[in-house]
Amino acid sequence: MGIRIALAGNPNCGKTTLFNALTGSNQFVGNWPGVTVEYKEGKYKGEKEVTIVDLPGIYSLSPYTLEEVVSRNYLIDERPDAIINVIDGTNLERNLYLTTQIMEVGIPVVVAINMMDVVEKNGDKINTGKLSEEIGVPVVEISALKNKGLSDIVNKAIDAAKEAKPQAPKHRFNGSVEHAFAHIEELCLHDIADENLQRWYSIKLFERDEKVQEKLGLSQEVISHIEKDIQSCEQELDDDAESIITGERYNYIGTIIGDCVKKAAVGLSSSDKIDRVLTNRWLALPIFALVMWLVYYISVTTVGTWATDWANDGVFGDGWHLFAIGSADYNDAAEEFAANQIIVDGYDVYVEENGTEPTGDFEYPVEDEETLEVTYETASLEDYEAAKAYVESNEEPDPANYGVWVPGVPVLVGNLLESLNVNEIVSGLILDGIVAGVGAVLGFVPQIFVLFIFLAFLESCGYMARVAFIMDRIFRRFGLSGKSFIPMLIGTGCGIPGIMASRTIESDRDRKMTIMTTTFIPCGAKLPFIAMVAGAIFGGASWVAPSAYFLGIFAIIVSGVMLKKTKLFAGDPAPFVMELPAYHWPTLGNVLRSMWERGWSFIKKAGTIILLSTIVVWFTTFFGFTADGFRMLAEDEIDMSILASIGKAFAWIFIPLGFGHWEATVASITGLVAKENIVGTLGIIYSASGDVYGAMNAAFTAASGFAFLAFNLLCAPCFAAMGAIKREMNSAKWFWTAIGYQCGFAWVIGLISYQVGKVFTGEGFTVGTIFGIAAICILIYGIFRKDKYKAN
Amino acid sequence: MRTLRDARVGETVKVEKVAGEGAIKRRIMDMGITKNVEIYIRKIAPLGDPVEVTVRGYELSVRKSDAEMVILKEGE
Incomplete structure (x- = not known):
């Protein structure tokens, strides 16, 4: 039987960096069953026996958010062999709050104080020996980023797991609260299977945690009995149970911090200075617009679209020039040839329709490739002669002559099928069904990759939280998060990365609402259709295209307001009490890894x-079914x-x-x-x-x-x-x-x-x-x- | 009764208690806003809401409507 170690800690404490450093490429990424929360596990480098499970980043083990419930259930039901509690050394106070709760679940805990390099740089001092003594568990200083102390922390966790003796929490609550716990234990917890869980359950019952009441299957009688204990305690301390518990935890932490931490004189940190500019009253919105424009410009307008066009029209189209060398020349040549060819064709059409050759200027039709709109242009006889001469003296340009031409997958597969003399039904299935289908999956991956480099960067540097901070006021009216702005913006280019960008939203409800509404915004692929309707039905009216965008925005707003009042999204909105993490420079490895994970999960799960x-x-x-029975049809027999x-x-x-x-x-x-x-x-x-x-x-x-x-x-x-x-x-x-x-x-x-x-x-x-x-x-x-x- | 909503930017206030119940109250307390803690009001978002405060050595963003639940000590 192997050892399972859970990583638990606050969001932004460097838990993911630690997880990546510990497991390397040996990872499995998925979702917790049935929920939108990401699940990650991996094998500890070099030790197949040791599995590391990365719990979602949480601040508390309260029953209110999905992430907390998922983590809680894992600790209580799956009973990992040890917990590594990752703590951000630059913010011990709030991080230790979770530690006090993790200590109570009756599993061996070791504490990893991360970001020690930053703590030292700030000139602060943490007495880890003393801290370990006070809270009663091993404490190790680490820097996940700089690979310091990692084997030490895992070895300590393995030792603790093997010993299998959970440390009793040293923290004791106020006398009357402990008294109430004792009553509760006596009343309904004396016979539970795992006695290590007794303290956890009695605290949760004291907090009136409905999920725990339900889980233990307590009778109404027992619950009302416990209620009496709680109420007398509440009266004595003149506060409600939850406030008593949280308040006491923080007070306890206050005394520990006083003993173990020496802060250097407080000055403006570099993060504070950056924040002064980025969320400045006047500069915040222009900077926000600039950042969003950059994200959009690179991931949608330029690089992302080039990548997607390459994948769709190159790899899964006719083919492409290696390193794009020769593409521009070829395109120019092909365009020039086509422009001449069309005049020659137009002349022939004129002759066919009129039975005679034109004596002067003549009109010829030009069809737009994307929207199929036909416009007429006029050519003179001289134009025709010139075009004819050009077409006759030049051959239709062959892309292979302009650089290293790599044929597309459909071309290669098509040639292969032809050489094998495969029957047309099979070749149709392979080419138009399977290859086109795989192309549809893979074609979007490059753009997803490009976008996710940005999102990973914005998320890990800390700006994403500021996006929510800046946009919250507008979006919350529609039941969305300030972070919904990014999925919708990206959705104007392509809905797929847009939907996937909703991953950055913490609240489950906001995330679902964003996923449901993002594709209302017209994406790039809808534009030719919009243009076609405008041209064919509305005579090219200029209001049609803008109306499509207004319709999309209208649909999002109306849906948001309507849906948030339905049973689907019932309940109080997730509280927007959000940490604004300190800015820091993300590592390239983590950004690329995040990009890869998300792109790959799209291929796997959506493919x-x-x-x-x-x-x-x-x-x-x-x-x-045709007159001659059931058969394969030509393209124009669609009817x-x-x-x-x-x-x-x-x-x-x-x-x-x-x-x-x-x-x-x-x-x-x-x-x-x-x-x-x-x-x-x-x-x-x-x-x-x-x-x-x-x-x-x-x-x-x-x-x-x-x-x-x-x-x-x-x-x-x-x-x-x-x-x-x-x-x-x-x-x-x-x-x-x-x-x-x-x-x-x-x-x-x-x-x-x-x-x-x-x-x-x-x-x-x-x-x-x-x-x-x-x-x-x-x-x-x-x-x-x-x-x-x-x-x- | 003064609440966190009424506090001005640049002010440092002390918490009397967190009113209300349920998820939002618990979340506010989990994030470290508990009795007697000091809160420094850093700034208001460019669109007027939410508010950014410093509490227990880190930055926290709270909507004004939620800030109303945080009752402050008078005269400090």
Whole structure:
């Protein structure tokens, strides 16, 4: 049987750094069962027998936050063999508060005073020998960052575990409190299996801890008996039980600190100086804006997008130039060739349509690759001659001639399949199903990596707490945290890293709320679709794109206000009593490790769902019943596909939204693979007429077009983002709640857009309008109703 | 009755007790705001809320609505 050692300590005490230093790469990272709290365990370097479990950072063992409950349950139910209590040496007072509680759970404890290098630099002195004597457990000075004292602390913990004799806490409470404990023990704890837990339970029962009352299965009679003891003690000391206990703990710590710590004269620390600037009344907001702009610019606008484009269009596309050498030249050449080719093609089209050659200037169509918008440009005969000469004298540029060309995975796999003469169904499955699905998973990883370097940096240097401090006032009104700002900002680029960025929010409720609402903000992939709707249905109106963003913000605010009053998010909001940790420079290793862990967990946890759903959509798109039986279809036969049948079967759902035809339904479904696919699918479906935009314009009115836009912007995001939601929620119930809510909300907004929109676009007032208005009333009720779960 | 909400930036105050009950009260006390502790009000967030205070040698941010639960000693 091996030894299990738990690491416990406050947030920001350097516990993670210690954990990484102790376990190296031998780590398992996951979640505690069914909750959004991260779980980590690893083997101690070189000793397979020793497992180290990293408990969440906590300030106390109270029953109120998820992290505390998870840690508590682990210590009480799983009984690790020893606990290493990590303490931030620069803040002994508050850190020892947790120590006094950990001492009571009846497990051998050793205390590691971390950040000793900083303590020494500040000129403070901690008498660890004396401290050890006073609290009755071994105390070791360490510096996790500088690798000092690490083997010492683990050896002491192993010794303590082998000895298996938990130290009795030296701290005694006030006489009448101890008296009450004795009563409680006698009353209901004398026969519990593990007598080391007696003191812990009696203190918790004294604090009226409901979770412990429940766990011990105490009868109402016993509880009321204990209540009498508590009340008489409370009367005697003129305070409530919880205050007595916490107050006494801190008083006790005060006496220890007085004996063991010598502080140097207090001056402004460098952290204080930094803070003076960063959260200065006038400078805070501009600096905040600058930091956010930097994060966004690098992880979304530039590096992150380059990385994602490389992964999506290069590795999982046609291919890419090694080190991007030659890409720019190739692009220029390809563009020039295409620009000439299009004029030549345009000339041919003119000849075909008119039967004669143009005698002067002629118009030719130019199609936008992303939005499929067709515009017309004019060329003269001279232009044509020049273009023709260019096309004839030059060959279409081959990327391989411009640098070291690395073909994309689909190209390589495609060639391989072709050379093996694999049948087209199998090759379709592999190429369009599996490879595309894997691409959808891996394509986002580079951007997640880039973003998480930033988040890890902001978190470990201490600025993230200031983000919450600065933005709290705005976001808490919507049931969100100040830290929700970052997921939403990143969400404008890509919802996946946005959802994953919610990991930095401490409160479980705020985190779930953020996960549920982040993808309402239009991400980059939705932009081509927005442009298509604007161009095809609204004649290129400039208000459509901004309205998509307003709609997203509106959806977040309304959802936040409505949801926080529902049973799902019932109860008092998590208290925003937050430590603002001292600023410090993070280590590169820790930042990179955090980045890697989060990126990898996305691949592992989200990968399966993304892959499977991509394959399902591929299958339903490319197979169907035709006149000659069930077979594989060509791309433009989508109207015969299984997907089209599904679209036809479910189109009625969208009749109240004005787009109850299978084309729109199918496009919405393929949008789940990736939102930009909506454009492609509509392009294929409406291509028969030769004028995609014209056909779309005919299929949608202004009201139904906007409803279609609104629905697709707000409904369930793409599979990759759904995978991220699943990963972060870590609970099937919450995953489906989130997806269900998003789709339901999108449907209601679509309904309102169509039914009420009709009135304003001259389609008149109908029965449907009443439903639209009713839906508005329900939303308003949801926003303004009384919060019956809120205490006073 | 003066509460932490009423304290001004730059002031040092002493706590009489923490009122109320439940999670928020416990959290406030867990973070070290208990009877007789001294609190220094450092600054107010740029948007007017929350408040940053120094207590037991570290920085803590508290919303004004929660700060109301912290009752201060008079005349000190």
